[in-house]
Amino acid sequence: MPHAQPRPFSLSTTGPLTGTITVPGDKSISHRSLMFAGLAVGQSRIHGLLEGEDVLASAAAMRAMGADIVRGDDGAWQVSGVGVGGLLQPATALDMGNSGTSTRLLMGLVASHPITVTFTGDASLSQRPMGRVVAPLSRMGADFTCAPGERLPLTMRGLCPAVPISYTLPVASAQVKSAVLLAGLNAPGITRVIEPVPTRDHTERMLRGFGADLTVEDGPEGRIISLRGEAELKPQTITVPGDPSSAAFWMVAASIVPGSDITIRNVGLNATRAGLVTALRMMGADIAEIDARDVGGEPVADLRVRHAPLRAIAVPPDLAPSMIDEYPVLFAAAARAEGRTVARGAEELRVKESDRIAAMAAALSACGARIEEYEDGLAITGTGGEPLPGPRSGGARIATHLDHRIAMSMAVAGLNAARAIEIDDARPIATSYPDFIATAERLGAEAHWPDQ
Structure with a gap:
């Protein structure tokens, strides 16, 4: 990686996220x-x-x-x-x-x-x-x-x-x-x-x-x-379609930041990968598919996502294989929903780049969310649309455990938190989405680098 030392950061926004973006190839x-x-x-x-x-x-x-x-x-x-x-x-x-x-x-x-x-x-x-x-x-x-x-x-x-x-x-x-x-x-x-x-x-x-x-x-x-x-x-x-796992962060970001309206171009919507779209729609997310088409044997569409109040659901366990990489950002969405979301059947998360169940439970709990941890998932009682309180102790940083999806999911969770949610290291993000922070800024968010 280009930086030898960890690079703590946070994202914030005082207004809606707007614009049209593309995400990296799948x-x-x-x-x-x-x-x-x-x-x-x-x-x-x-x-x-x-x-x-x-x-x-x-x-x-x-x-x-x-x-x-x-x-x-x-x-x-x-x-x-x-x-x-x-x-x-x-x-x-x-x-x-x-x-x-x-x-x-x-x-x-x-x-x-x-x-x-x-x-x-x-x-x-x-x-x-x-x-x-x-x-x-x-x-x-x-x-x-x-x-x-x-x-x-x-x-x-x-x-x-x-x-x-x-x-x-x-x-x-x-x-x-x-x-x-x-x-x-x-x-x-x-x-x-x-x-x-x-x-x-x-x-x-x-x-x-x-x-x-x-x-x-x-x-x-x-x-x-x-x-x-x-x-x-x-x-x-x-021709590689846009990665639905990368689009996931902006689908959740637009859903939880009031007034947001973004379009994500050229997103792959293979049925074996589109579980998060299904889950977010069940929660009330406003996600519209535009210009659905086939590219190289893969279904593709542009996605327009507008802010909408999210409500808690019991995530169907049979969605797990089609959204296994998106559970961390789904947990972030659930933390802002109305009610208690239960997401289980995802024990595979224990053996990803980190133990993503434990990592997200610790991170969201540190930011004021009410969490119950199971071997195969989490139950999350959301804020009902209100911003997360943020870390209770000043200077606390979220541990990424060198996991790019933990870093990006918690950065999204912090977009309009009451207190800044600082991520301990931006470097892991480069494994899958080198332009993540720049894309957030293009949509209207602001990046903060506390150690610089």
Whole structure:
């Protein structure tokens, strides 16, 4: 990161948020675009790639394994792939920074190649468990040496040919599903993943777009995704839609700041990612879809969001897979709603960049919200539209735990708080949304840097 020391900050506003903005390219699609293009034979072009640190870690890793990846002067990325089965032995360990998605998906790619790769990461990533990916990839023939608790640093030795498997996901995880399917690209025969609970389906959509023989059908146990291995992927031109996880912060910000009226352009609305839109509308949010369209096989629309009073709901647990990354900012919205919101069924939040349930419970409690913590979520009694009181003790700062979504969610919570809600470090935001603070300022918010 460009700053060696933490950079505390806060956001505030004395009036409404207004304007039209775009958000960074979808992070999930950006990761997969680089990886799949890196396995295609020929040159792909990617427009709208998210240029945050997590995605750049994927680009660096694919370069280290032989793909030619460059950013053109026009902002488009050009990728010349090595072909399925063509990944090369990297000269050094692959540093994944804070990106769990990069790590788990790349583990899937490496599993069916005859190479040995060591994955390292920052302090946060090194605490995140990799066992849920290690288990199925081991069945396919990969061999692992991990730090205690199946954590990074992790060295894996791929097997070629790998063994195709049929694997039922024990937890709803698009990353685990994707890792198994990516390993299956270079395995002979059919690799199947059965997901009892549907998760984001970018991998399936994009692999078909690149020419893979992949089918999806419904069965008694859930969705069955079948991939024929030893695939030959064809280069593509990809336009990455705006990331709904990044748009989420502005949807909540406009909903809770009186008088706000903003439009967010080109937001991806894949049904497996749009759970927050559903939840906010249930709470009374005013979110209109404008110019709904299809871009590269993904549904996209502009979203106009206007301030509206929010009311508490019981968040349906079956929404969890389609909004798992948006729970922190949903918690911030619930803290401003009328009544007691209960959001459960999200135990996956315990093993994200931080324990997001504990982190948000502590942060919102410190700012005056009434919180009840469960193993799989929170109950939050809101202010009924009134600003949060803010930290009770002067100078208190919210701990981000190096988690970009905690930092941005609590910055949104503090937009019109009674006392400034200072976030302990802006640096983690660069992993997914480098322009977050600048975008807030364009909408009318003011950024404060207390240590400068």
